[in-house]
Amino acid sequence: MDGSAAPKDAGQARRRVESAVVRFAGDSGDGMQITGGQFTLATALAGNDLATFPDFPAEIRAPAGTTFGVSAFQINFGAREVKTSGDELDVLVAMNPAALKVNLDDINPGGLIVVDTGSFNDKNLRKAGYESNPLGGKDLAAFRVLPIDMSRLTLEAVKDLGLSKKDALRCKNMWALGLIFWMFGRDREVAINWLSAKFAKRPEVAQANVAALNAGHAFGETAELPDDVSSYLVPPADIAPGLYRNVSGTEAMAWGLVAGAQFAGLDLNFCSYPITPASQVLHILSGLKDFGVLTFQAEDEIAAICAAIGASYAGNMGVTSSSGPGIALKTEALGLAITAELPLVVINSQRAGPSTGMPTKTEQSDLYQAVFGRNGDSPIVVLAARSPSDCFEVAIESVRLATKYMTPVMVLSDGYIANASEPWIIPDVDFLPRFPAPFRTDPKNFTPFQRDPATLARPWAVPGTPGLEHRIGGLEKADGSGHVSYDPANHQQMTDLRTKKIAGIAGDLPEQTIELGEAGGRLVVVGWGSTYGPISRAVGNLLAQGYQVAHVHLRHISPLPANLEKLLGGFEQILVPEMNNGQLLTILRNNFLLPAKGLNKVTGKPFMIAEIERAIRDQLESGQ
Amino acid sequence: MNIASPPQGLTAKDYASDQEVRWCPGCGDYAILKAVQKTLAELRAVPEQTVFVSGIGCAARFPYYLATYGFHTIHGRAPAIATGIKLAKPELDVWVVSGDGDALSIGGNHLLHLLRRNIDLQFLLFNNEIYGLTKGQYSPTSRAGTRSPSTPLGSLDAPLSAALLALGAGGRFVARGVDTAQKLLPEILKRAHAHRGTSFVEILQNCIVYNDNVFGHITDREVAADAQIHLQHGEPLVFGKDRHKGLRLKPGSLRLEAVTLGENGVSAADLLVHDETSRPLAGLLAAMEPPALPVALGVLYCEPAPSYDQQVHDQMRSAQPNGRNRDLNGLLRRGHTWTVGG
Numbered sequence: 001m002d003g004s005a006a007p008k009d010a011g012q013a014r015r016r017v018e019s020a021v022v023r024f025a026g027d028s029g030d031g032m033q034i035t036g037g038q039f040t041l042a043t044a045l046a047g048n049d050l051a052t053f054p055d056f057p058a059e060i061r062a063p064a065g066t067t068f069g070v071s072a073f074q075i076n077f078g079a080r081e082v083k084t085s086g087d088e089l090d091v092l093v094a095m096n097p098a099a100l101k102v103n104l105d106d107i108n109p110g111g112l113i114v115v116d117t118g119s120f121n122d123k124n125l126r127k128a129g130y131e132s133n134p135l136g137g138k139d140l141a142a143f144r145v146l147p148i149d150m151s152r153l154t155l156e157a158v159k160d161l162g163l164s165k166k167d168a169l170r171c172k173n174m175w176a177l178g179l180i181f182w183m184f185g186r187d188r189e190v191a192i193n194w195l196s197a198k199f200a201k202r203p204e205v206a207q208a209n210v211a212a213l214n215a216g217h218a219f220g221e222t223a224e225l226p227d228d229v230s231s232y233l234v235p236p237a238d239i240a241p242g243l244y245r246n247v248s249g250t251e252a253m254a255w256g257l258v259a260g261a262q263f264a265g266l267d268l269n270f271c272s273y274p275i276t277p278a279s280q281v282l283h284i285l286s287g288l289k290d291f292g293v294l295t296f297q298a299e300d301e302i303a304a305i306c307a308a309i310g311a312s313y314a315g316n317m318g319v320t321s322s323s324g325p326g327i328a329l330k331t332e333a334l335g336l337a338i339t340a341e342l343p344l345v346v347i348n349s350q351r352a353g354p355s356t357g358m359p360t361k362t363e364q365s366d367l368y369q370a371v372f373g374r375n376g377d378s379p380i381v382v383l384a385a386r387s388p389s390d391c392f393e394v395a396i397e398s399v400r401l402a403t404k405y406m407t408p409v410m411v412l413s414d415g416y417i418a419n420a421s422e423p424w425i426i427p428d429v430d431f432l433p434r435f436p437a438p439f440r441t442d443p444k445n446f447t448p449f450q451r452d453p454a455t456l457a458r459p460w461a462v463p464g465t466p467g468l469e470h471r472i473g474g475l476e477k478a479d480g481s482g483h484v485s486y487d488p489a490n491h492q493q494m495t496d497l498r499t500k501k502i503a504g505i506a507g508d509l510p511e512q513t514i515e516l517g518e519a520g521g522r523l524v525v526v527g528w529g530s531t532y533g534p535i536s537r538a539v540g541n542l543l544a545q546g547y548q549v550a551h552v553h554l555r556h557i558s559p560l561p562a563n564l565e566k567l568l569g570g571f572e573q574i575l576v577p578e579m580n581n582g583q584l585l586t587i588l589r590n591n592f593l594l595p596a597k598g599l600n601k602v603t604g605k606p607f608m609i610a611e612i613e614r615a616i617r618d619q620l621e622s623g624q
Numbered sequence: 625m626n627i628a629s630p631p632q633g634l635t636a637k638d639y640a641s642d643q644e645v646r647w648c649p650g651c652g653d654y655a656i657l658k659a660v661q662k663t664l665a666e667l668r669a670v671p672e673q674t675v676f677v678s679g680i681g682c683a684a685r686f687p688y689y690l691a692t693y694g695f696h697t698i699h700g701r702a703p704a705i706a707t708g709i710k711l712a713k714p715e716l717d718v719w720v721v722s723g724d725g726d727a728l729s730i731g732g733n734h735l736l737h738l739l740r741r742n743i744d745l746q747f748l749l750f751n752n753e754i755y756g757l758t759k760g761q762y763s764p765t766s767r768a769g770t771r772s773p774s775t776p777l778g779s780l781d782a783p784l785s786a787a788l789l790a791l792g793a794g795g796r797f798v799a800r801g802v803d804t805a806q807k808l809l810p811e812i813l814k815r816a817h818a819h820r821g822t823s824f825v826e827i828l829q830n831c832i833v834y835n836d837n838v839f840g841h842i843t844d845r846e847v848a849a850d851a852q853i854h855l856q857h858g859e860p861l862v863f864g865k866d867r868h869k870g871l872r873l874k875p876g877s878l879r880l881e882a883v884t885l886g887e888n889g890v891s892a893a894d895l896l897v898h899d900e901t902s903r904p905l906a907g908l909l910a911a912m913e914p915p916a917l918p919v920a921l922g923v924l925y926c927e928p929a930p931s932y933d934q935q936v937h938d939q940m941r942s943a944q945p946n947g948r949n950r951d952l953n954g955l956l957r958r959g960h961t962w963t964v965g966g
Contacts, residue, residue, distance in 0.1 A: 045962055245961045259952050269712055289943035294936065296711055299737040303704035310708020313695055318708060336698050429952040463693040463716050466672045471688045473696025
């Protein structure tokens, strides 16, 4: 089939574009995640920078053809550094009417819609809630539409391979992938190898998928496409040399925990209860028993954190993981780890709340919960990851701080970071610092609450150590001896010590730096967590246009970096974009009495770059 | 592994910590503490390898009074924390001390799963059928009609049987003792300690302040012999002052009945023999209540099965046939990678 006709674009140059945003959307059963994953690999190999985001339905097996059963995968790739998965779509591949309907609002005016007309039958239109066929209608007038009967063309491409019609039609995602491969000049080899390996036990299925992929590609090369549909060239990005892989936030978090525990010389005990979108960390770690990772699926969220506390009490690195509602359940036990002063890492993959909220949608609204959400004066360390790959470093840092200061550390991730992926220059861990956990073994003059004068940490004295037998618990303890104490002055002293210990960690943190822009300008945008990408791009764009703006992004939220007050105080205005109603904003104002302003969004979707740009411009123009 | 040699010549007193015991004078907990300290001495327990974990309640103060490692945690969660300890360091000898409110009310879920998983530890449930620490409200084991500050007209909800719950949850060792039975209790505790898996011991305990004498109809000297049956594996189920009473299956049904030897033609051959490996029998024994039937004391059920903690570590070892993988760089490079030239 290849070479049967001269490629249409053989003589004409591909249209050169700096970046493109493509979303593959179809029914849950249409294989859109696999399609997107394969396009991502091919795109990385072509040298583009990229960022991806999958959008799964909340329903496990939603009825086929319905809008709530639509599964999508988005990729933004470009010749320059890519910082988000993209504001608006340049290309939507819609495998059925429902996929068209739910994604229509996200397409750039003038964007390209590739649809499988074979699925636009009465039944599917009705399921999607269309009263009439939208193809050719006014709803699509603003876009370029490429209607192709992919279903029929797929059946034709695989007809000689003896598959049932159902199995044959399941290859149509590869047909679509082939066409998009052609459109962006992607190499098919890796996808073909992947298909051959995946279906090694069913070679006819492998052949059919490859045939569909090739057919879609050939269609692009040979078919008489409308004049406004062409092929594109996205030149390679200027990417730092090195060995890369694609990594999701979940993977980076899991691997960072393994690395952190190894650097501390500890066995990792990961105790969790399944909850969206945090469960994947448990899945990954449960497959790493060869690394000595012990995972425990507890009976509930409370048992999960309690088992992690038990593990830390016994001298291992106890870690638990959840999302907002589950973190709420862990709250009382977190207080125990605070007062018993035991190391503990709590991962919170935030989702839209309150209560059950929108489990599959992202939000950053657990910052108050992380910093304040406990009874008593009960400070802990709070860290936030900014991107999928950043989870690796943040997870390591959480183990370092938890063990050095004998404290719980909460790591904030979110549904976006957990599921999104990006290329990652793989670190050589041999060059990362080690921080062996300091166990107490010397019984001489031992008491469980004597403190290291520098860190204020108490000794980690674990069962099995002769001569260190002691009793501790959730009741207030006498400073030093650890005996139960109701003495008023002692409670004041212990409360002050717990507060000072956490506050003092600020001296152990790197100075807060400015990501983009210069100190002392007109406006600084302060962010935390997954808003990193859109803030960074927005500030970068405005800097290029001559605006005096800067971007500061926080990893350490409790305690805040020691130089942050001075740094922020040097700007005329402070803007804090958050996917909540102003939580970091409260903390910054409270700590520094600075007149910061919020930009707040809680739609379950990440910020768009344009939204942040607009807010920055508005604030600069309003001048206050 | 970090197993020290057993200490020589430690006495019960050596297992007492330097802390002043602060239960109400006359509390049944004193007797249990004494029995546990005696048991530890008889077991020659290694103090640094021994951990007592508790939740909240009067009983939960227990760890403070022992010269071992102790962790007084939060309400109802001791089984979960003990599970974490045991998973982390299976070589530790872990005891959980709990009460009827802590174990069966707020912590019921954790107890259920502890038993189901068969974590290798001893679980002591001090059952006084009342909330002591919060000043006398009724508990999940209080008999219906119990008048308390929160149920002035009498409680309405049916009480829970701790031993039946343990059996239903899949417990492999279920025993029952009485706080003041100082000969019997250490024997039960030693059996519990010898059993690999969760050893569930319900201890009927008198709360002298809020529920005094609630077990008087079982434990008072003049009625005890007829109101209790002390189980011995392989021995006939005999009780009574003159050991003239026994238990048999009521003919034609799956119910126990108390019979008197020599009456109505009943002979020793008619009596049931205690088989502690029989779960159905354990269920019948656990449910017995005076006045129709005596309360079963001793080991009701003991049928070992692999513990979860042991199996977890077996699985871990089989996943590391060549020792632990420490190749983090290899881990990060699993799957598809590519090189950007430079």
